[in-house]
Every structure is written in structure tokens, then in C-alpha cells.
Amino acid sequence: MSVTGSILTLNAGSSSLKFAIFDGTTSLEATARGEIEDLDAAPHLLARDAAGSLLAERHWPAGTTLPFAVALDTLLEFADTHIGRDGLAAVGHRVVHGGADHIAPEVVTPALLAALEALTPLDPLHMPDNLAPMHAIAAARPSLKQVACFDTAFHHTLPPVAARFALPRAVSAAGVRRYGFHGLSYEYIASCLMQRSPALARGRVIAAHLGSGASLCALKDGVSIATTTGFSALDGLVMATRCGSLDPGVILYLGRQGHSFADIEDMLYHRSGLLGVSGISGDVRVLLASNNPHARDAIELFTYRIAIEAGALVSALGGLDGLVFTAGIGEHSPEIRASVCARLSWLGLRLDSAANAAGTSHISTPNSTVEVRVIATDEEVMIARHTQTTLNDQEHN
Numbered sequence: 474m475s476v477t478g479s480i481l482t483l484n485a486g487s488s489s490l491k492f493a494i495f496d497g498t499t500s501l502e503a504t505a506r507g508e509i510e511d512l513d514a515a516p517h518l519l520a521r522d523a524a525g526s527l528l529a530e531r532h533w534p535a536g537t538t539l540p541f542a543v544a545l546d547t548l549l550e551f552a553d554t555h556i557g558r559d560g561l562a563a564v565g566h567r568v569v570h571g572g573a574d575h576i577a578p579e580v581v582t583p584a585l586l587a588a589l590e591a592l593t594p595l596d597p598l599h600m601p602d603n604l605a606p607m608h609a610i611a612a613a614r615p616s617l618k619q620v621a622c623f624d625t626a627f628h629h630t631l632p633p634v635a636a637r638f639a640l641p642r643a644v645s646a647a648g649v650r651r652y653g654f655h656g657l658s659y660e661y662i663a664s665c666l667m668q669r670s671p672a673l674a675r676g677r678v679i680a681a682h683l684g685s686g687a688s689l690c691a692l693k694d695g696v697s698i699a700t701t702t703g704f705s706a707l708d709g710l711v712m713a714t715r716c717g718s719l720d721p722g723v724i725l726y727l728g729r730q731g732h733s734f735a736d737i738e739d740m741l742y743h744r745s746g747l748l749g750v751s752g753i754s755g756d757v758r759v760l761l762a763s764n765n766p767h768a769r770d771a772i773e774l775f776t777y778r779i780a781i782e783a784g785a786l787v788s789a790l791g792g793l794d795g796l797v798f799t800a801g802i803g804e805h806s807p808e809i810r811a812s813v814c815a816r817l818s819w820l821g822l823r824l825d826s827a828a829n830a831a832g833t834s835h836i837s838t839p840n841s842t843v844e845v846r847v848i849a850t851d852e853e854v855m856i857a858r859h860t861q862t863t864l865n866d867q868e869h870n
Contacts, residue, residue, distance in 0.1 A: 478497050478498070478559075478560050478561060478562025478563070479494055479495060479496055479497055479504070479552075479556045479560050479561050479562060480494070480495045480497050480501070480561075480562060480563050480564070480565055480857045480860050480861060481493075481494055481548075481552055481561060481563070481564045481565070482494075482495065482564070482565045482566075482567075482853045482856040482857050482860070483564060483565070483566050483567070483606050484566075484567040484852065484853070484856075485541070485566070485567075485602045485603055485605065485606050486599075486602055487513075487598070487602050488510070488511060488512045488513050488514070489508055489509065489510045489511070489512060490508065490509045490512065490541070490544050490545075490548065490606070491507075491508045491853075492505075492506070492507055492508065492509075492520075492548055493505065493506040493507075493853040493854075493857070494506075494552060494555060494556060495853075495854070495857040497562055497857075497861055501854060501857050501858060501861065502523065503523055503853070503854070504522060504523060504555070504556070505520050505521070505522055505523075505528055505551075505555055506520070506521060506523075506853070507519050507520030507521060507528070507529070509539070509544050509547065509548065512538070512539045512541075512544060513538050513539075514535065514536070514537075514538075515532070515533065515534070515535040515536070515537065516532070516533040516537055516539040516544070517530075517531070517532050517533070518530060518531040518532075518547060518548075518551070520551060520555075528551075528555065529551050529554075529555075531547070541602075541605040541606055541609055542609040542612075542613070545606055545609045545610060545613065546613065549561075549610075549613070549614070561617065562618070562864075563617065563618040563619065563620060563860050563861075563864055564606075564610055564617060564618070564619045564620070564860075565578075565619070565620045565622055565856040565857055565859060565860030566581070566603065566606060566607060566619065566620070566621050566622060566856070567603065567622055567624060567657060567852060567856055568589065568600075568603045568604075568621045568622060568623050568624065569596055569599040569600065569603055569623075569624050569625070569654065569706070570592055570595050570596040570599065570600055570603075570623070570624070570625055570652065571589075571592075571621075571623030571624075571625045571626050572592045572595060572625070572648060572652075573648060573650070573652075574588075575588075575589075575621075575623050575625075575626065576623070576626045576629035577623075577626055578620050578621065578622045578623070578626070578859040578860070578862075578863045579620065579621050579863070580618065580619070580620055580621075580863060580864070580867055581607050581611070581618075581619035581620060581621055585621065586604065586607060586608065586611075589603075589604055589621070590604065595648060595704075596705065596706075598742065599706070607619055607621070618864055620856075620859060620860040620863045620864065622657060622855070622856045622859045622860070623656070624654050624655060624656045624657055625652045625653060625654060625656055626656055627653070627656030627657070627659055627660045627697055628652060628653030628654075628656055628690075628697045628700055630696045630697050630698065631651065631653065631697060631698065631699065631700070632698060635651065635698065635699045635789065636650045636651045636652075637650060637651070638650060638651065638703075638704070649704060650704065651700075651702075651703040651704060651708075652702075652703065652704060653688075653690070653697065653700035653702050653703070654686075654688060654700075654702045654706045655682045655686065655688050655690070655702070655800075656697070657852040657855045657856065658680075658682050658799060658800065658850040658852050658855075659680050659682065659690045659692070659697060659700075660855055661850050661851050661852065661854065661855045662680045662692075662797055662799055662848055662850060663680075663692055663695040663696075664855075665848050666678065666695070666795075666797070666846075666848075667695060669834075669846075669848075670795075670844070670846075673794060673795045673844055674694075674695050675694050675695070676693075676694075676794035676795060677691075677692075677693055677790040677791065677792050677793055677794045677795070678691075678692040678693075678793075678794060678795040678796070678797060679691055679692070679783055679786050679787070679790070679793060679795070679796050679797070680692055680797045680799060681779065681783075681796065681797065681798050681799065681803050681813070682799055682800045682803065682850065683710075683779070683798065683799070683800050683801070683802035683803035683806075683809065684713075684800035684801040684802055684803070685712060685713035685714070685755065685801070686706060686712055686713070686715070687709075687710040687711070687712045687779075687800070687802070688700060688701045688702045688706075688709050688710060689701045689709070689710065689779070689782050689783060689786055690786075691786040691789050691790050693790055698789060698790070699785075699786050699789040699790075701718075701782045701786075707719075707741055707742065709782060710775075710778050710779055710782060711746050711747060711750075711771075711774055711775045711778045712746045712747070712755075713746050713747050713748060713755030713756065714742065714743050714744065714745060714746045714747070714748045714749070714755045715741065715742055715745055715746045716741050716745035716746060716749070717746065717778060718778070718782075719741070724737060724741075727740075747760060747771045747772075747775060750767065750770055750771040750774055751763075751765070751767045751768045751770070751771035752767050753765060753767065753768055753771075754768075757772070757775070757802050757806055757809060758806075760772050761806070761808055761809075772809075772812075775809070776809060776812040776813050776816060777816065779813050779816075780813055780816035780817055783796075783813075783817060784817075787820065793820055793843050794843065794844065795843060795844040795845070795846065796814075796817070796822065796843055796844075796845045796846070797845075797846045797847070797848055798810050798813075798845075798846070798847045798848075799847070799848050799849065799850040800850055803847070804832075804847055804848075804849050804850075805832070807829045807830050807832065810824070810829055810836065810845075810847070811824060811826070811829055814829075814845060817843070820842065820843050821841065821842030821843060822837065822841055822842065822843040822845065823837060823838040823840060823841035823842075824836060824837060824838070824841075824845060825837060825838045832847065833847070834846055834847055834848065
């Protein structure tokens with residue numbers, strides 16, 4: 474029997490819980506999307522339907538801390554109201570890190586939870602938040618099926634040379650390697666390309682996931698062969714508050730200058746990137762609107778690093794046929810797209826300025842040697858697809 478009820482998808486962060494509800498009886502159409510934000514300060518639930526109409530909204534008093542278990546109870550109550558308690562068939566979770574072994578979606582079991590808990594040292598900032606909802610749902614509704622979908626899984630196709638660090642083999646054997654992230658987003662982009670432009674999808678493409686977290690992925694025939702993020706989500710591009718690529722010697726220097734491990738970690742994850750360079754904000758929109766020269770410095774470094782890292786991926790691909798912008802900045806900032814494309818004009822890339830300003834899906838000129846597209850990502854629908862497929866496969870086996 475196939476899984477045909479509704480699927481709830483969860484993307485849990487340190488202070489937010491993003492969700493979507495998909496109708497499994499159709500082609501997985503989203504019937505609700507929303508978020509409970511500011512869990513540790515002033516919780517706020519907002520849910521809208523596919524047309525953008527308000528379905529539910531709730532505010533908690535400022536200073537309220539909403540534990541994940543309580544947030545999930547609230548969310549499950551909303552789901553029960555929206556689709557009926559018996560209509561929820563499964564829950565799919567985004568899990569940032571799957572390590573070297575978890576390379577496909579898996580049904581959540583006590584054994585899997587234990588295995589994922591053991592991976593927490595690889596990503597201590599994200600894994601506890603990703604696993605907390607699984608534990609809470611298992612306790613509140615033990616019969617409700619759950620599936621874990623790993624952001625690192627899409628990059629398991631990286632060739633060994635692209636995954637290896639030049640460290641002692643004993644360190645590499647302990648799991649210190651390049652994993653890559655934003656995999657659910659890149660998997661969705663690859664699937665969209667196959668539908669919209671099969672010839673391009675079979676070629677050499679760089680997908681640029683540019684949001685508060687940012688990375689690039691080199692796709693050859695729809696498969697990841699290189700990416701800018703590595704062992705952690707700190708690596709690669711400049712991000713909203715994360716530093717991106719950094720000489721390891723800087724960390725050693727900061728330690729010798731008396732900075733604690735916790736202070737260095739907080740600096741690299743939360744006080745660097747666009748925020749650190751500008752001293753104003755990690756939000757590209759704020760920086761683009763500012764006349765402060767530090768804001769311009771931050772934007773310049775952001776686009777410079779994107780172009781530099783893209784050049785490295787062109788080398789890995791052996792050329793470039795397409796460039797796809799996605800995620801919040803990639804989808805909504807024509808200024809950033811124009812700056813990046815200008816820096817990559819040496820490839821023969823030619824941007825259609827009018828199309829770029831209008832935000833159309835195809836923004837390169839007819840004579841451009843590189844096809845440039847804008848595609849809105851949808852990690853939630855990828856989670857829903859994986860959840861439905863994984864549970865159907867389990868029932869048929």
C-alpha cells in the first residue's frame with residue numbers, strides 16, 4: 474500500500490522551525506508552508522496556503538522560550554486542524570549532516586537516531602537541532618512514520634580527490650573530509666534542469682545557492698563532482714555571518730592571542746561574513762541600500778569570492794555550459810547576479826540586463842557561451858518526495 478496521506482516536512486534550526494504540508498494523494502502539492510521563528514526570544518507562528526493566504530498566526534510574549542517539544546505540539550495541532558489528525562501519513566526531516574555512511578534518505582528508527590547522535594561531533598551546531606524534532610515526535614506520536622533526508626547525501630558522488638584534505642591519513646579515516654552541504658537544494662535544481670533544459674542538465678553546470686548560507690556546486694550530467702563547502706558549512710563563500718574559506722593559521726593566531734575556543738567558534742559562525750566586514754548587517758538588501766563604504770566592501774568581497782570559487786569549479790568541470798542562481802539572494806537580487814556575471818565574462822558569459830532586472834528564468838543573451846538561469850529552489854518538496862519514495866519502497870520490500 475502506497476503512502477498517500479499528507480506529508481509534513483521539517484527544517485529545524487537553532488531558533489526556528491520551518492515546515493510545509495504536502496498532499497500525498499496528488500503530485501505532492503504544498504497545501505501549507507510556514508515557520509515558527511524566534512523560538513528563544515519572541516516565538517511567532519505563521520502559516521500560509523499555496524496562494525499565500527493566511528492560514529494561522531500566533532504570537533507568544535517577548536522573552537518566551539519555546540522548547541522544540543512545545544513548538545512541535547503547536548505545529549502538530551495546526552496540521553491536525555489543517556488536514557485532520559488521520560490525514561498525516563509521515564514526517565520528513567532535513568538533516569544537515571549524514572557523515573560518510575548516510576548517503577540516501579532513511580526511515581527514522583532508534584538505531585538511526587543513535588547513529589546520528591554519534592555524528593554530532595562532526596556538526597555540533599546543527600545536529601542537536603535537527604535531531605530534537607525526531608525525538609519529540611517519536612515520544613508524542615510513536616506510530617507516525619519519520620524519514621531523515623541528508624543535506625550531505627547529494628555530494629556522496631564527489632570523486633576521492635575532491636573529498637580529500639591533505640591531512641594525515643589517520644585524521645581522514647576518522648571522518649575529516651569534504652562532505653558538502655545544501656544538497657537538497659542542489660538536487661532540486663538538478664531535477665528542474667532536467668525538466669526544463671535536458672541538454673543543459675546533461676552538461677557542465679554551476680549551481681549557486683546564495684542565501685544567508687551560501688555555496689556553489691559543480692554539476693556534470695546532474696551529478697555533484699565538486700562543491701565549495703567542505704567539512705563544515707563554514708567553508709567556501711562569504712556568507713551572512715560566516716567567514717567562508719579561511720587560512721587555518723588565523724585560527725591558531727586567534728588562539729594564541731587569548732581567544733577561547735568558544736569565542737573563535739562564535740566569531741566564525743555568527744560575527745563574520747557580510748556582517749563582520751560591513752559592521753552593519755548580514756543582509757544583502759540592507760548592504761545594497763547603504764552608502765557606507767564598509768557595506769560596499771562586504772558586497773565586493775561577496776561577489777569576488779563567488780567568482781573566484783566559480784573559476785575553480787570551471788576547472789573541475791573542464792569548462793562551463795550553464796550557471797544557475799538560486800536561494801534567497803540568488804533568486805531575488807539582480808545586482809548580485811549582475812556583479813557575479815560581470816566577473817565571469819571572461820568565460821564568454823553575456824548577461825541580458827533587462828531579463829536580469831525583470832527576474833525572468835533565462836537571463837543570458839542568445840550569443841552567450843554560458844546559459845544563465847534563475848530557478849527558485851524548494852528543499853521542502855525534495856524532502857516530501859524522498860519521504861514518500863522511501864516509505865513506499867519500505868512497504869514494497
